[in-house]
Amino acid sequence: MPGTRPARHGIIHRMSETATAQDEQPAEPLPAEERMRRRRADAYRQATRVLARTGLRASLRERLAGLREAAPEVYDLDEPSxxxxxxxxxxxxxxxxxxxxxxxxxxxxxxxxxxxxxxxxxxxxxxxxxxxxxxxxxxxxxxxxxxxxxxxxxxxxxxxxxxxxxxxxxxxxxxxxxxxxxxxxxxxxxxxxxxxxxxxxxxxxxxxxxxxxxxxxxxxxxxxxxxxxxxxxxxxxxxxxxxxxxxxxxxxxxxxxxxxxxxxxxxxxxxxxxxxxxxQQFPTALAALIGLERELPRLPDYVRHARVVAAALREGFAGAGVPWARVHPEEPHTHQFQVWLPYDADVLLETAVRQAEETNTYLFTGFWGTKGPGLSMTEVTVAATGLEWTAEDVRAAVADFAGRLPKGARS
CATH class of the missing domain: 3.40.640.10 (Type I PLP-dependent aspartate aminotransferase-like (Major domain))
Structure with a gap:
């Protein structure tokens, strides 16, 4: 009918104008939790020094590449799935x-x-x-x-x-x-x-x-x-x-x-x-076989070096004058242990990420959990990349970390 096409064109034109106006509106700001998640991820990827670099925080591309590279060592890939x-x-x-x-x-x-x-x-x-x-x-x-x-x-x-x-x-x-x-x-x-x-x-x-x-x-x-x-x-x-x-x-x-x-x-x-x-579970099974082949023999080294790292952390916090800091257990039983500090969790998380962003050393990569008023705890893992850290490296990183804590943030 006459006028139909112009009417449709007008509707489409107005819809286009509306879409353009919406596109030009500023994006909603990200919630604080999501901003911190992205900062942590970026800091971890860019850090040149961490105590443990795990597949959990790798990209899909990195995980697939690692599986492709190592799987032939542990299983005949010409076998049926x-x-x-x-x-x-x-x-x-x-x-x-x-x-x-x-x-x-x-x-x-x-x-x-x-x-x-x-x-x-x-x-x-x-x-x-x-x-x-x-x-x-x-x-x-x-x-x-x-x-x-x-x-x-x-x-x-x-x-x-x-x-x-x-x-x-x-x-x-x-x-x-x-x-x-x-x-x-x-x-x-x-x-x-x-x-x-x-x-x-x-x-x-x-x-x-x-x-x-x-x-x-x-x-x-x-x-x-x-x-x-x-x-x-x-x-x-x-x-x-x-x-x-x-x-x-x-x-x-x-x-x-x-x-x-x-x-x-x-x-x-x-x-x-x-x-x-x-x-089918072949990716998970292959990754497990790779872990048994590559990581299992190295775990005793991680455990022994975790004791070196834990001692250096205690010495570092004492030297930095932190009034109450605890590494638990004092001599780790495995390659993982806890660190307790007298600050709010959000303060410690921000300090850890900022240190990584500015120095490329990410000392505490985990979350800090609130355990009481002005008291927080994080877990530390020492793995392959942690073996590169000397006791002096750890003490220096602790001194830098403690120096970045805001004054008056302690309980």
């Missing part, structure tokens, strides 16, 4: 069982799933749904009550002290339980481990109560230095062990449950029921 847990996944399971000295191991997409399955299997075998654990254990703090809500288990807390339970606490505990779960190391208490003698006595105390023992060994790989024992010797103390492939081995994800063959076969059934029978 995996389907529902065969192929490279089975190869990974055999490798883990051999490293831990167990009869078998099963791959799981997550540690949460692996431990739920292990603990419900033990509950059925012992006839007790009660699991004794530490108040700071991962299932109690980070899994939204999954053991109770999903697995139908009941947990009882042996202790809340920032250490592993003692044998006497196990013997004196008032409630019966079928399984004792021990997180080795206990991350939220400062990546702490007992001594070997304390651990063996602790396990014996559980056996006296006819309980089975399960190790939450997400970071068990690096415990050999503290214990002075091999991985098979450590794993042999427990009835079952869970290990992670990304927390210390820098993998993409995934976990394994290791133990007696009959338990592992039962766990495979529950893995399927939980939705863990994933169609």
């Amino acid at each position: 995996d389907l529902y847990g065969n192929g490279v996944v089975e190869a990974l399971e055999r490798r883990v069982a051999a490293l831990l000295g167990t009869e078998a191991a099963a791959f799981f997409p997550t540690g949460t799933m692996a431990q739920q399955v292990a603990l419900r299997c033990w509950a059925a075998r012992t006839g007790s749904p009660t699991v004794a654990l530490h108040a700071l254990a991962h299932p109690e703090v980070h899994e939204r009550d999954a053991l109770r809500e999903v697995a139908g288990l009941r947990t009882v807390r042996v202790t809340g002290e920032p250490r592993l339970p003692t044998a006497q606490e196990i013997r004196d505990f008032a409630e019966p339980f079928g399984t004792l779960m021990l997180e080795l190391p206990l991350r939220d208490a400062g990546f702490v481990l007992p001594s070997w003698e304390e651990l063996t006595e602790l396990v014996e105390a559980a056996r006296e109560r006819d309980a089975v023992v399960h190790f939450d060994g997400a970071r068990l790989w690096e415990s050999t230095v503290r214990f002075g024992r091999s991985l098979p010797e450590i794993a042999d103390l427990a009835d079952s062990v869970y290990v992670s492939f990304y927390k210390s081995l820098d993998g993409i994800g995934g976990a394994a449950l290791a133990g007696p063959r009959s338990l592992v076969e039962e766990a495979r059934t529950w893995r399927h029921r939980y939705g863990g029978m994933v169609f």
